[in-house]
Amino acid sequence: MIKRKNLLAASLAMMMAIGTTACGSSDSGSNNSEYDQVTYAYCTFNNIPTEEDLDEVEEAINEITREKIGAEITLMPIPIAEYSSKVNLALQGGEKIDVFESLGDFNSYVSNDMCYDLTDLIDEYAPGTKELVGDEWLNACTSNGSLYGIPTMKPVALTPMFIYRQDIADELGIDMSNVNSIYDITEVLEKVKAEKPEMTPLTAVQTGEIGLSTNYGEVDFLNDDRYKPIGILEGDSLEVTDLYSTDTFYDLCKLVRGWYNDGLVMKDAATTTSAAAETMSAGNSFGYIAAYSYPEEDTAASLEAQCGGYDLSAKIIGDAYLSTSDLNAVSFMVASTSDVPEAALKFLDLTYTDKDIVNLLIYGIEGRDYVMQEDGSVAYPEGEDASTVPYTAQLSCGTLGNFFNMYQMGIATPESLEWELEQNQTAKTSPAMGFTFDSSSLKTQYTAVQNVISQYLPGLICGSLDPDTEIDKFVNALNDAGYQDILQAKQEQLDAWVAEQ
Template sequence: MKNKKVLVCLLTAAMTLGLTACGGESKSQSKKEKNEGYDQVTYAYATFNNIPAEEDLDTVEEAINEITRKKIHTEVTLMPIAIADYSNKVSLALQGGEKIDVYQSMGDFNNYVSTDMAYDITDLLKEEGEGIVDTVGEDWLAACSKEGHTYGVPTMKPVALTPMVIYREDIAEEMGIDMSAVSSMEDMTDILKKVKESYPNMTPVAPVQTGEIGVSVNYGEIDFLTDDRYSPVGVLEGDQLEVEDLYSSDVFREKCELVRGWYEDGLVMKDAATTTSMAAELMSSGNYFCYIAAYSYPEEDTAASLQQQCGTYPIGAKIIGDAYLSTADLNGLSWMIASTTDVPEAAMKFLDLTYTDKDVINLLIYGIEGRDYVMNDDGTVSYPEGEDASTVPYTAQLSCGTLGNFFLMHPMEGTNPDSLEWEKEQNETAKTSPAMGFTFDSDSVKTQYTAVKNVISQYLPGLICGSLDPDTEVDKFVQALNDAGYQEILKAKQEQLDTWAEGQK
């Protein structure tokens, strides 16, 4: 398999986006009225690319429905939602009873299960999801289970995420910067200063998404214990089975101090903590030198795929850390069926197609051949001449590692056919958390979780983007966490972890 595309790790802060702009409930209802003979499934997926115009989205939707009407007697409404808005928007929609049938967890697996937003798909998988079971396997499905019941399906993809710097290769070559010598975030400081000196109107570091410039993927051997890595509550470090407070740790303060220095020196976007602009858009503007994220592909393939997103500027990629696997690496990007769905069988049938039908998954990722992408003679795909990800009517290419079966997707131009073996090796050899398989049940601390998450959203983006001074704000952050019930959550996690560990003996 040649296709090595990019998964931006991302992940997510809560913003606002109108559902109707994403193909929301009113669109689903009107379709249902017109096509009473077919089951209606609304598929909500996160995109790191632009939200397409409704008429352009409709074209892709109809192409998919030409397949699903025949295969599963179902019509699908596509609901792409910007990654920065995804978790909050989906949660609000599910709580409000709006029409979403299939959605992805994006780091919130435990929350969706504990708040009864997820359908128990144990029996549905046996009846309508055989393709998923055969593709993903029982071991991976076990990471999406609770008390013997399955609530999600992991995305089929390389899972060992490796932190990287994505940078302007032309600028690095022009300035004689040796990126091969970079092995950590800290190594980037002098480079960023040199870029700023030579290009005073350029901002060296772009955020990868709202409130994230790379800190969350560079803590090292940290298991977030099935929390969202972008707002974790209680973690493990290294080989220890002791739940720790990340925000009081030396590693957290050191990273905050590092990016604070970048911020004060003008090396990072000033409003990175709140901007809705994302890395691909910012890099394609030509006003940024680099960004930091995590990917599960080799440097060469990561750069080649991102080159398609960032216009005419040559892109390079440099690994700056090691992969580290935990349960959340499997269930953090998992697909779920809403507990409120009125068409669970149809929802599972369509979800199964995203893992087994090459035409369906490539329509979701690339859109319409000839309009949104072109097929090259060697079997790879690229954007039409003169176009890129920001100009074609539809693309969700940057979501390739988050939708269905990655290995059925067309390879992007410039990728290396030998990379699959590298990815398999990474999955097999990456260091694994001692708590692999553990899933935290937050039912007993729901109130505290809500309060703590609110505190995290108030402080964390500013601290890890440099706009808040760690010398004064970290202590305030920790105190506010404790006032919100943080220690009660840590205690509950430790108790459950101890019980789980005892059962592994």
């Protein structure tokens, strides 16, 4: 879709470090005591603006919020690579943050009492958002019957895709029409290897990941990180399973082991610090596997600038599947320490229902940071780009408020938006949608198990470890670290949740 569609699946997966220091502006506008003061902490994949430039965006927002909700907003943009640590430290240290994003840490924020219970507030202070998002999605942000977050309204159904160099495919006469699963990619990679021996057929999407984690199929990770899953559900089953002992996991690892031995995959994928955008930009990689929530054409077009400007295409190789963590991974929460929770929720409501608010957050000031096109889309002012305009949070389009209220940039079409909405509505959902796992009593086991996963999993899913010898060692080490305690606790909590439904 748009150039800014640096999808969150991929964006969050790659965790594109910007390396700048987060800064909030000074108190916005008049800071009149008659207005509630709300601090809004949000992640950005773009440059952090100067305080002066940020003040202008704040004041434009406050011209709306003073009248509509009797509040003034202080914006706190934080680089994505630093977001979780900075928000955690700020909340623990008593710094004023009223609204923040979960970014994969929903359960942690809930179990550590960092977020406000919105159950009795949402009907009065965010009715528009409740109607828009719907009860099913809101249920994904509940714990023990209480509502703690609001999912971002965006294309959320992630579809596995193979992203590849169309110019190379054309040169070699590769027909992608028969590539419909990850297993169909082998023949393509072999052709590239034979004809372009200097080129890496398949590169890593991020450290320790070449795309297998997006191709497990109908798997619910039960609120855990899909890149370090601990106890999952498969298909329609409500039995908590060890992913690493399943045929699905073995078959995928065996596939990739073959790729590795045949020189079809990046050899140091398990340890590389280079993400796909960097290796593709270098011009010596053919493709990579990731999951996106946009149509094939839009996905490819949005990635071309990041991947060196090469002509890219995308081919869907699986189906979207929704679970609780797919929704609450990118959700907004009100801090339990907020002194203005009602005002904070009212502002959150505006980010979902007020087009002016969300476009100010994403694009900044019209004429200064962006210009409107005749077709209703937007572009950067002449001679400017994302790195030079005073303010933009363009690449955060999939993380803030209501994506469908945002101006579009680039190749967006009404048909694209319809496709994305349809995917949200028709993607198969987990039978445990709405279930959240409380891991607070298992911190010791989690730490030990995650250490074992970090030791074995990257090599297994990148091909450098032999599944025939290493999976058994992996599972034994997991069990020694307390893995079964976690699986049992998940099953008990899931059974109790099912009984309440």
